[in-house]
Amino acid sequence: MLQDHQTLLHHDCGDCAIRHRAVCARCDADELSRLEQIKYYRSFQAGQTIVWVGDRMDFVASVVTGIATLTQTLEDGRRQMVGLLLPSDFVGRPGRATAAYDVTATTDVLMCCFRKRPFEDMMARTPHIAQRLLEMTLDELDAAREWMLLLGRKTAREKIASLIAIIARRDASLNLRRAAGTLAVDLPLTREEMADYLGLTLETVSRQISALKRDGVIRLDGKRSISVPDFDRLLEEAGDDADGGLPV
């Protein structure tokens, strides 16, 4: 564990797994080496809170490995997940002093951090970083708006199908495992976390997963591990069959 940690402290940006997707994607060798000088790693255990709403944020960071969530809470405890952070996703906002959301590690998480001030300075001098960050933010905005459609207008069944489809798509594009026929998906979330993401209760999540299983849309290999025999069928169930398959 400490061993791992030490190893990772010496990790070279050049062969980082998220080198070509993270905020540094567009940097050239020179820019990368300057980033390398201000970066440091932090790791978090599954379940740990990375940032609390309102906390002073003295750093920004990229998720290197693992999965984290962004959540908002009403005073009476109602929770809504507003983002799912996968490897290469960016946390924190340059130019903002305090955190706007709770950030929680769902699995063990490794983050590549930059102290905020030096990062902001570097961003001002390095258009490649600002450009990439803009692009990533626009993508997140699109994702948030797609989620608004889901939250506002989809049925419980469509919500579950959409979630499975989105997770399948994301880790297909991440891992490139593209079995033509049936396709295995690990749900990195508990039923309760899915409920918080979808604006449902955990009971409804469970019931709808059972229903999709009963109807042959998915199969359960374990509680958290699903296989999808026919992805197009899943997309139909999700309501928005915009595109008929996984992106390349």
Place this chain on the structure above:
Amino acid sequence: MLQDHQTLLHHDCGDCAIRHRAVCARCDADELSRLEQIKYYRSFQAGQTIVWVGDRMDFVASVVTGIATLTQTLEDGRRQMVGLLLPSDFVGRPGRATAAYDVTATTDVLMCCFRKRPFEDMMARTPHIAQRLLEMTLDELDAAREWMLLLGRKTAREKIASLIAIIARRDASLNLRRAAGTLAVDLPLTREEMADYLGLTLETVSRQISALKRDGVIRLDGKRSISVPDFDRLLEEAGDDADGGLPV
């Protein structure tokens, strides 16, 4: 009408109403005059569609006056509004070829447009524009996430109260009319548009507005014109009484 149009064609960026809030906010005189050379105005009547999903987008633009909406639709016709565009808000995405949403003029709208290619070129050479666009996009992302909480977890009554509070706040910051006691708000939307924004039906919107009136939270001066005797009370009804008043 044509008269107005002509007048506006000669409008000088220097005394534009959105000069200090739009994507050009940070530009200096020199940059502004270069922008001025590539800009042109287009106006749209209330109800007109500005852009259809999937349309080829050959321009980006700022809303100068009026209100427009961003909506997404499922094939069976369920609609969800995913953004409300007020003066100074930006439409279109540099680096994307086709529109991701329908954009519709709710009132008469005047837009300050830039052909996409020249704008992109200029953005690459003008960090002030890219910086401002990043900042605006991050703000929109925060707004979208706040909306996700509303859509996923709030009751119909809380949704209505939140909508009124947000509109009140926005046009207070725009118009600077800050009557201390009771506060007048014009709803620029029909009941159906509110429903599409809040993920409700128009009947539920109507009923909840009546209920808030019955309970003395709001008063109706006309169908579309509301007054709020006690803003803090409204914020309580909205559920998230994060901050107790209008921002300065």
Place this chain on the structure above:
DNA sequence: TTCGGGCTTTGATGCAGATCAAGTGCGGCT
């Protein structure tokens, strides 16, 4: 091996908001 605690499933019941169906009020047009 048994026990305890998470996580999950399933059942019974209740209710907020959707759906279906009349109205009402108002501004514009003839």
Place this chain on the structure above:
DNA sequence: AGCCGCACTTGATCTGCATCAAAGCCCGAA
């Protein structure tokens, strides 16, 4: 004035999901 059309209101009923409650399952600790 009288009529039309549209946005809105209100009522009656239905239903999808929440809520309340009780088991089942799996795994790690004693």
